[in-house]
Amino acid sequence: AQTVTQSQPEMSVQEAETVTLSCTYDTSESNYYLFWYKQPPSRQMILVIRQEAYKQQNATENRFSVNFQKAAKSFSLKISDSQLGDTAMYFCAFMKPQGGSEKLVFGKGTKLTVNP
Amino acid sequence: NAGVTQTPKFQVLKTGQSMTLQCAQDMNHEYMSWYRQDPGMGLRLIHYSVGAGITDQGEVPNGYNVSRSTTEDFPLRLLSAAPSQTSVYFCASSYSRGAYEKLFFGSGTQLSVL
Numbered sequence: 411a412q413t414v415t416q417s418q419p420e421m422s423v424q425e426a427e428t429v430t431l432s433c434t435y436d437t438s439e440s441n442y443y444l445f446w447y448k449q450p451p452s453r454q455m456i457l458v459i460r461q462e463a464y465k466q467q468n469a470t471e472n473r474f475s476v477n478f479q480k481a482a483k484s485f486s487l488k489i490s491d492s493q494l495g496d497t498a499m500y501f502c503a504f505m506k507p508q509g510g511s512e513k514l515v516f517g518k519g520t521k522l523t524v525n526p
Numbered sequence: 527n528a529g530v531t532q533t534p535k536f537q538v539l540k541t542g543q544s545m546t547l548q549c550a551q552d553m554n555h556e557y558m559s560w561y562r563q564d565p566g567m568g569l570r571l572i573h574y575s576v577g578a579g580i581t582d583q584g585e586v587p588n589g590y591n592v593s594r595s596t597t598e599d600f601p602l603r604l605l606s607a608a609p610s611q612t613s614v615y616f617c618a619s620s621y622s623r624g625a626y627e628k629l630f631f632g633s634g635t636q637l638s639v640l
Contacts, residue, residue: 419566447629455569455616455631501568513584514559514629516568 412437414504414517422523423492430477431487431520433502439463442506444478444485445514450498458500461485492524528552532617532632539607539639547602547635549617555630557620558600562586562613563634569616575600607639 413436423429435444446458461469461478468476473493477486489496502517533548551558559574561584571584575594589611591603600619604611617632 414568453614453634455618455629457628460628513571513574514569515585516561516570518566518568 412439412504412506412515414502414515416500416502416517416520418520419518420521420523422525423489425492425494425524425526427492428488428490429492429522431489431500431502431522433485433487433517435483435485435502435504437483437504437506439506442504444476445503445505446474446476446485446487447501447503447516448496448498449501449519450495455501459487489522494524494526496522497524498522530617530619530630530632532615532635534635535633536636537638539604539637541607541609541639543607545604545607547604547615547617547637549600549602549632550598551600551617551619551630552598553619553621553630554597555619555621556597557622558594559584559618559629560590560592560600560602561616561618562611563616564613572602572615604637609639611637612639613637 415434442463444461448456448458459469459471473490475488499519501519504515530551556577560572561569563569570586573592575581581592615635618629620629621627
């Protein structure tokens with residue numbers, strides 16, 4: 411079974427600085443998808459970024475980018491120019507194609523606090 | 527569009543009671559799923575459905591029942607509530623049969639079982 415590990419339960423960063431959240435996963439598959447989801451205090455889960463394993467280029471979405479290291483099974487999230495609104499729980503997630511029965515496996519999350 | 531709507535937002539049950547958490551989406555999504563979120567555990571998949579009439583178990587299905595009679599609705603039933611089922615429950619849906627694309631989440635139901 412696939413597992414997703416987020417080794418940093420909590421992190422903090424000063425506003426306008428850059429922070430990197432770590433995620434590693436365990437799989438024997440070659441084709442899969444990786445995600446970062448954000449959960450602010452409102453509890454709403456929001457997709458931040460998505461990476462397809464067969465794409466070598468790292469995904470980016472505005473201030474959010476990933477460092478995808480397939481051989482190392484690592485998928486870190488970099489947040490540049492941190493803003494107060496980035497304060498949230500961040501979840502890394504893994505999914506492998508299963509012919510329509512795909513299941514998303516989440517890590518335990520990293521609580522990020524952006525300080526003014 | 528309303529997106530994914532969950533009701534109720536909060537619920538308190540006594541051990542042994544049954545109840546249904548409602549989930550509805552208005553995006554014509556094929557894929558719907560239920561997760562529970564516990565402190566320090568992340569989100570764990572309970573049940574999912576890839577279309578009307580089709581459901582399957584996730585990682586933690588025991589004590590829960592689902593059905594999918596329409597594309598729009600995917601209710602989660604607690605048959606006999608236990609304190610271990612105290613959690614926040616999320617319903618999520620996506621366009622594709624698999625969750626290849628973005629999952630749209632509801633706002634969650636906080637359930638306490640006394």
